[in-house]
Amino acid sequence: MTEIPRRRIRKVLIANRGEIAVRILRGLREVGIRSAVIYSEPDRLGLPVLLADEAYPIGPAPSRESYLRGEAIVQLAQEIGADAIHPGYGFLSERAGFARLCRDAGIVFIGPSPEAIDAMGSKVESRRLMIAAGVPVVPGGKDPLPDLDAAQAAAEAIGYPVMLKAAAGGGGKGMRMIPSAAELASSYRAARSEAAASFGDDSVYMEKYIVEPRHVEIQVMGDLHGKVVSLGERECSLQRRHQKVVEEAPSPAVTPDLRRRMGEAAVKAASAVGYSNAGTCEFLLAKDGSFYFLEMNTRLQVEHPVTELVTGIDLVQAQIRVAEGEPLGPEFDAYSGPRGHAVEVRLYAEDPFQRFAPSPGKIEILRWPDGPGVRVDSGVYEGSEISIHYDPMVAKLIVWAADREKALNRLERALSELRVEGIRTTTPLFQALLADPDFRSGNLDIGMLDRKLAAGELQPPTDGTAGAGEDLPLIAAALAHYERANRTAAGPAGPAATATSRRSRWGAAGRHGALRGGSWT
């Protein structure tokens, strides 16, 4: 093996925004590396800019004119003397072309090689590579089934239930589930005529149908010396329209033996493409414990903190060391399983009661939860404007405790301390989930959240105390109205205010706020 050059990284350009830019910045500062961030026009006063050592404008609000300007970003890195670029997640993080630009410019791309990104970026190519490497993939194939005999042979090989899919279909259209051999003949004919009618092409292919699977993914880390290790799994089954909402580690469904086998599969998958740095292999986990490779995310994941909390490993700092050419340290060899339990909820600026409509605006009041076992990764502060231009995720709330039940109790406690006013957030969804018996018992699958939302099963818990709990909003509004009326009837210094000021502490801060142009006016 060729000697891997060690290269000390002294300054990193963070090619991202929001909470992940802040997360990377924190990791850098703790190891004494200078941080530079880019920002679009509306992000001039974003938290990353305020915390960074250096900050440079990169363009107007639209991403393609700012955070996606790969050439301009690499050029900037050269101009400011940055040794490396951290792409975060999203934006340029999984674009092999950008990783190549960095390499050609002599800038370290903190992530895998462009070749590894390319190999994993193609569904067809990565599936072929995974099969060759002995990584389990969803059984079946894209080859059209010319007649019923071929379909029967395929179904026997795959095992029921199976799914017939229209070759020209997509987005869930032209799919037909077949529970057993008895239904195959009629379903096969129906699927072909449906496909012909819908897509003008009657070819169909077959895949195994996995009943209510979980989404379980394995965090891997590889160094530049060919070593890849697994850091265990994350359970990410709670998704709304394929968007992860809650993640946890470990998975309630994964035994130590399954963890070992899934970890080995993930390491095989990563090694097959010469993977280095942090990456994640996503699997479908069936109820019988069989698992199937879906894809590999060739970057740091949004939900990486739950792995950090149960392994004690700072993944951002590990990424830096790997990028510098260091071999994986002893903490990776020492990993033998998760310690305790971590849960993350993604706080989106969306209204869960208005079909998750985006809720941009100014954060008027913000109080993060605190105390034992609570971590907040956020990109905003009180006064921040939530822009319509970017992802609506404003923060991640992550808790750690000795076991799952304690972690969920801690999450409930933390959510009770959280205060966000001015925008609506998905907090009520999490409160409703915490009251849901299936979530509480760890009985999860990837369709569960959408099913429960569609059925209206997730309702925010109400105050057990009848009367006062229900009357509280009325009481609060009545008092607010009463005080405003007294205030405006005579003005802040007028006789009415004087008459009531002796004990009117409701109004005191309100008046002060009003005079400063605060939220009451």
Added chain:
Amino acid sequence: MDLVIRHGGREETVKVRRSSRAEGGYEVVIGDRTYHVDAEAARAGLHSLRLDGVQHEVAVRPHGEDAWWVSTAHGSGPVEVADPLTHLAAQTRGGKGGRRRQTMKAYMPGRVVTLLVQEGQEVTTGQGILVLEAMKMENEIRAEHDGTVTKIHAQPGQAVDMGDPLFELE
């Protein structure tokens, strides 16, 4: 002060008055329930309400002209407040000092019962101008400031919609 408050599907008559039962005290009556409330502002828009010792942190901010956005531990949403007496005040908020002219509008759909003054009449702050019946309650609409009632738009018996002009005070 009597208020009509709507929240969710509920509509309640709510009475509020200052009370000496507690520091920062109010008495709030909703239906047959009487609450002794100790209310303190932690900061603008964020309040601690003690209801007979039980503490609730509540965020309240204006939500349009006649509603508040209220957030409690168990959810958040708009709470509409209709108040005959302070509606005048709300309409003139910000207009302090100097000569004021205002068009008083109906704060809710209802029916004008009685006129208490005539066009051109001089009135003083707090003087009743007309009586509006709405939500089965008769509400006296009063002058927010000293001035002259230059125009009365509504006549006794006339039905008015929310936002219809009632009179001009100059």
